[in-house]
Amino acid sequence: MIHRLPKAELHIHIEGSLEPELMFRLAARNGLKLPYASVEELHAAYRFSNLQEFLDLYYQGMNVLREEEDFFDLTRAYLDRVAADNVVHVEVFFDPQAHTGRGVPFAVAVEGILKGLEDGETRHGITWKLIPNFLRHLPEEDGFKALAEAEPWYDRFAGFGLDSSELGHPPRDFARLFARCRELGFKLCCHAGEEGPPDYVRQALVEIGVDRIDHGNRAMEDPDLVREIAERGVALTSCPLSNLSLKVIDTVGQSPVKQMLDAGLCVTVNSDDPSYFGGYVGDNLKAVAEAFDLSKADVVALVKNSFAGSFLDDGEKARRLAEVDMAAA
Numbered sequence: 079m080i081h082r083l084p085k086a087e088l089h090i091h092i093e094g095s096l097e098p099e100l101m102f103r104l105a106a107r108n109g110l111k112l113p114y115a116s117v118e119e120l121h122a123a124y125r126f127s128n129l130q131e132f133l134d135l136y137y138q139g140m141n142v143l144r145e146e147e148d149f150f151d152l153t154r155a156y157l158d159r160v161a162a163d164n165v166v167h168v169e170v171f172f173d174p175q176a177h178t179g180r181g182v183p184f185a186v187a188v189e190g191i192l193k194g195l196e197d198g199e200t201r202h203g204i205t206w207k208l209i210p211n212f213l214r215h216l217p218e219e220d221g222f223k224a225l226a227e228a229e230p231w232y233d234r235f236a237g238f239g240l241d242s243s244e245l246g247h248p249p250r251d252f253a254r255l256f257a258r259c260r261e262l263g264f265k266l267c268c269h270a271g272e273e274g275p276p277d278y279v280r281q282a283l284v285e286i287g288v289d290r291i292d293h294g295n296r297a298m299e300d301p302d303l304v305r306e307i308a309e310r311g312v313a314l315t316s317c318p319l320s321n322l323s324l325k326v327i328d329t330v331g332q333s334p335v336k337q338m339l340d341a342g343l344c345v346t347v348n349s350d351d352p353s354y355f356g357g358y359v360g361d362n363l364k365a366v367a368e369a370f371d372l373s374k375a376d377v378v379a380l381v382k383n384s385f386a387g388s389f390l391d392d393g394e395k396a397r398r399l400a401e402v403d404m405a406a407a
């Protein structure tokens with residue numbers, strides 16, 4: 079049934095969908111030598127004890143993305159893969175500062191990704207939103223520069239997000255930047271509570287006023303905060319296999335997904351960085367369904383949340399939700 083249901087993915091870093099095979103192909107195309115002898119050796123390096131260990135490899139891996147065509151191929155490969163899982167809508171993150179910071183122009187990254195998204199829409203009918211994320215390990219001032227560079231593409235972006243190393247980089251440090259994004263009419267999302275304390279989630283929710291919380295695991299430590307999230311109707315994008323891989327949890331059964339569902343939160347299931355964490359959105363849904371022995375109603379609720387929590391307009395949401403009900407019947 080999981081396969082059959084039309085679904086959305088709301089938390090995917092396109093750079094984190096770079097599969098080892100494609101990384102080797104792009105390295106060869108760009109005349110670069112990887113510090114790994116083979117795809118197998120690279121795969122074997124994907125063992126992490128925390129977020130930072132993953133991020134170090136993630137930023138190293140994306141170094142093969144140099145030309146517009148590389149970003150196009152990356153995006154195309156992701157959409158081909160999720161089309162096979164019956165994903166019909168994606169809201170895709172990318173990290174512009176991780177590219178401009180190594181000399182790849184903003185335009186190269188964004189144009190390649192946009193062309194890939196348009197190609198996927200044409201070939202698979204997958205609708206999409208694109209959401210640049212600011213890197214929180216860099217100063218807010220650098221985020222303002224990225225926002226200024228993004229200006230020619232404002233009409234192509236649904237919102238802005240915040241990612242990278244969470245501990246020591248609270249959402250509050252980016253309050254002015256997100257206030258500006260809000261003034262410009264963008265949706266706001268923020269990685270919070272993946273490793274950081276519940277107070278980071280509260281800052282994202284109350285001080286930044288996010289429309290969506292990415293991860294949010296540690297919010298579950300604070301019942302008042304859980305109530306606040308429920309009252310505001312803000313969706314959470316949970317990523318079970320990412321949490322497992324980054325040792326946020328020890329087993330999928332410790333994922334907060336079931337607790338969030340039971341608390342009446344709009345929780346969704348996503349892949350985060352599927353190439354690094356060993357599973358796409360369908361695999362993540364299967365993993366939680368198995369770990370919690372979820373009922374059909376719970377699985378349908380998670381999939382409906384993926385549309386309810388999306389940045390689609392109300393009419394499009396209603397149409398997608400009705401399609402899920404039809405497929406589930």
Ligand SMILES: Nc1ncnc2[nH]cnc12
Nearest residue numbers: 091241242243269350351
């Ligand atoms: N899981 C994650 N947390 C924070 N930043 C990220 N960038 C890519 N994946 C991320």
Ligand SMILES: [Zn+2]
Nearest residue numbers: 091241292350
């Ligand atoms: Zn993420």
